[in-house]
Amino acid sequence: MKNFKEMTEIVHGIDAIQYLERFKNKRACIVTDPTMVQLKVVDRVTEIFDRNKIDYDVFSEVEPDPSFGVVYKGLNHIIKNKPELLIAVGGGSAIDAAKAIMYFCIKIKESLLDTQEIPKPFFIAIPTTSGTGSEVTAYSVITDKEKNIKIPIIDSLMVPDVAILDPIFTKTIPSHVTADTGIDVLTHCVEAYVSKDASDFTDALVEKATVQVFRYLPVAYKDGSNMEAREKLHNASCMAGIAFTNAGLGINHSMAHSLGSHFKMSHGRSNAILMPYIIAFNSKGQDKTGYNPAAVKYAELAKYIGLPNSTVETGVLGLIEAIKVMKIAMGIPATIKEAGVDRESFMNSLDEISAMALEDICTSSNPKKVSKEDIKNIYLEAYDRNSGLSF
Incomplete structure (x- = not known):
């Protein structure tokens, strides 16, 4: 129920x-x-x-x-x-x-x-x-x-x-804040869509909100005075909020909470850096029916924003690439290293932030069960490598 x-x-x-x-x-x-x-x-x-x-x-x-x-x-x-x-x-x-x-x-x-x-x-x-x-x-x-x-x-x-x-x-929000907060909306959408507690009701809100983020976030970033883009993005944020408060989130937010608090990085930026790596992680493997439900949902979401969707893998990889392209266009770092986190500090903190993320309340609704070792490996991927984005 x-x-x-x-x-x-x-x-x-x-x-x-x-x-x-x-x-x-x-x-x-x-x-x-x-x-x-x-x-x-x-x-x-x-x-x-x-x-x-x-x-x-x-x-x-x-x-x-x-x-x-x-x-x-x-x-x-x-x-x-x-x-x-x-x-x-x-x-x-x-x-x-x-x-x-x-x-x-x-x-x-x-x-x-x-x-x-x-x-x-x-x-x-x-x-x-x-x-x-x-x-x-x-x-x-x-x-x-x-x-x-x-x-x-x-x-x-x-x-x-x-x-x-x-x-x-x-209207007067600086472009970098528009980027960071706007990508947070997208993270809410993506996580709510594949959450264990997603439903037809939350899916409908996510699908509409995701389309509006991809259409209007780049516009609002380039021209903050465009009130149509501002209004549509504002509405998308609210729709995504309704969706995730009912469906829950996942390890993207758990790991962003831990990463952001430890290294004083904005919440939206932390989410944005981690998102491609977490989509890839959640899409790997199969359940007893022979497919990965999270991967199927990611591919469905790709379809709603007009990305290639001939196979599940094509849809998932298309979604990952579309997110990466949007991040590049808005100057959001691709990795934790690019965000200015020193390697020694990161490695010294890795065990602690991984343990914190595992215990975060958002972890419970992630579509795939995770261990502390899984979280550490995702952090390592997100630090300075672009490998692992296939399944």
Whole structure:
């Protein structure tokens, strides 16, 4: 038995931010990062709140790869101010931080048996990048700075009530951020499609989102002012988020969490570097019926984006090559070495990051069972070699 659930109302399109006009005389807390304040992106929200006499505070201490320390600060802010609205404005870090704040707020309320009034705020997520899909997922990734690891939290308590997908918020994103976050969307698509818990419902979302990524990501990368491309990519990110929160992910994300946290590499870039090698790994071997289900699914996905698909192998290799070509066009490194990771540091950390990836919660839904040795070998392939991309 499988489940499919979508709990978030999605408001999308140019000027979707006007949805906030419906709120009057409320108390709000805006969770964001310093850059969103400096660039006056948050002003598009506060202008509406000022006009509608909404009392608000801005918690802007979220850093990239938000830590538990920041989450606890935000939680104290919520407990103190008791907002009726919680608004997350920013990329995946800001939204993940707000989700974790919401999670612990509810947990504290439950532990107090309602003896202290901590109302559950109405939660609205406004993504400013097209990448994580965090605005519709039950996932939040928080970094333990002391142990230098990323810890995924999964709970439906964190799912936003409303996601506002206004492409205007993504217009000024630098091209390299567009590339890294956009390829993260593709990773969500590819992993959700072959996940153990994929279904007809998640497949349909992935197929549409994948087509839009291949069509519009290169356009948005070259011309950030192209609002059609921005809107389509924003929608694709959200569709992929709905898909993977229902289907799960796989070792691409497990290994990216470990690699990225250890070597301070962006999440999208970590995913992008690893993806071709992981597709190849998952496609190798056969099950008792004589074929590899993951390879068949990869080949089906290749068909949807118009790649050669006469055999399963042709489809898989076509998908791998198409991803590599897109990465080259956007200046994304092909290997971990090209990303600037020193060989000695990498080899010294290999055992540790492999063990972390194996224990990551995303590993459980990978279509193929993996061992620590398998993960180490994939990391080695991805460090400086292009062999292994056949099966």
